[in-house]
Amino acid sequence: MAFTITDFHDLVRLLEQHEEWRKELRRLLLTDELLNLPNAVREFRKHVDRRFAELAKAQRRTEESLAAHRAETDRRFAELAEAQRRTEESLQRLSEAFAAHRQEFIAHRQEFLEYRAETDRRFAELAEAQRRTEESLQRLSEAFAAHRQEFMEHRQEFLEHRREFMEYRAETERRFAELAEAQRRTEETLRQVLLRQEQFQRTLDRFGQTVGVTVEGQMVEAVQRYLAERGYALLEPIASLAIDRIGELDGIARVRGPDGEETWLLISVKARLGPHAVHDFVDLLHHAAVQEALRAYGVRGPVLPLIFGVVLDRRALELARKARVGLLLQAQGELVAPQPWTLEASGGSEDP
Structure with a gap:
């Protein structure tokens, strides 16, 4: 039986009706079938040969049927020889029908030849596709080999870098351990130093308190003699004046001068009288909070700034002047005579 266009259309319709057939057909054509294309081609050729054999057999059966039909016709012609005239029309119709069948057979054969040509063309396309696939596989294999070689080189570099990193990490950890131990020793040393510094500071504070009280006591006696020698009279005892958050004045007293004018004596006491003592005293008197505290204490008019010391740094002389x-x-007594300052003008020195 010949495979006709109708059979092909039936096959297409069946595929449209059955989704699972189409999936199976796509899987066979696009995946495993493509990879096993040579076997598929051979199987397809066997299938075509089998179909050709079936078509030849069908052709043979057709020819046998035709021969039998012709024999039957001849027999009928012999039997109906006498009725030839009566059956001419029927025979003409039979001849026409036979011609139509023959024409249909010729058309079917032409259709089969076209289908075979289409099949051959598709086989050629599949062979070309197979050739391109093999070329692509060859290029892919070569590229894979190159990538594999590159990967092996990168892997070797990675292993080398990893080994160097592990060595560096071990060295870093060793150094960190050494630094941690050094830090611990440093902290221990620092703790000892701070402890000793604290002990020294406590000793220094006790010494400073002793020295400060002693020097301030000597200051009172010395200032009293100093004022008496120059004709000044103390109008009140010499006392210190604490100023919140700033510090304190070591001595402050109201005095009357030889001319009968009253003024205020502001005193700073330093065991060692150096440049810093002068700068610190001047800055203290210039401070707005100090001047406000003095005004609140009742200090008005000019003041006499005086620094009392035990040991002199020569550099303090010029600064004091x-x-x-x-x-x-x-x-040694007076080395520099105090000059009147005006607190309202922020100090009596034009260029202190």
């Missing part, structure tokens, strides 16, 4: 600040030493 420029600042118009008096210097009084315990053993």
Whole structure:
């Protein structure tokens, strides 16, 4: 039986009706079938050969049927020889029908030849596709080999870098351990130093309190003698004045001068009288909070700034003169005479 266009259309319709057939057909054509294309081609050729054999057999059966039909016709012609005239029309119709069948057979054969040509063309396309696939596989294999070689080289580099990193990590951890131990020793040393510094500071504070009280006591005696020698009279005891968050004045007292004018004496006490003592005293008197505290204490008019010390740094002399600040030493007396300052003008020195 020949495979006709109708059979092909039936096959297409069946595929449209059955989704699972189409999936199976796509799987066979696009995946495993493509990879096993040579076997598929051979199987397809066997299938075509089998179909050709079936078509030849069908052709043979057709020819046998035709021969039998012709024999039957001849027999009928013999039997109906006498009725030839009566059956001419029937025979003509039979001849026409036979011609139509023959024409249909010729058309079917032509259709089969076209289908075979289409099949051959598709086989050629599949062979070309197989050739391109093999070429692609060859290029893919070559590219894979190159990538594999590159991967092996990168892997070797990675292993080398990893080994170097592990060595560096071990060395870093060792150094961190050494640094941690050094840090621990440093912290222990620092703790000891801070402990000793704290002990020293406590000793220094006790010494400073002792020295400060002693020097301030000597200051009171020395200032009293100093004022008496220059004709000044103390109008009140010499006392210190604490100023919140700033510090304190070591001595403050109201005095009357030889001319009968009253003024205020502001005193700073330093065991060692150096440049810093002068700068610190001047800055203290210039401080707005100090001046406000003095005004609140009742200080008005001019003041006499005086620094009392035990040991002198020579550099303090010139600074004291420029600042118009008096210097009084315990053993040497007055070295620089104090000049009047005006607190409202932020100090009596033009260029302290």
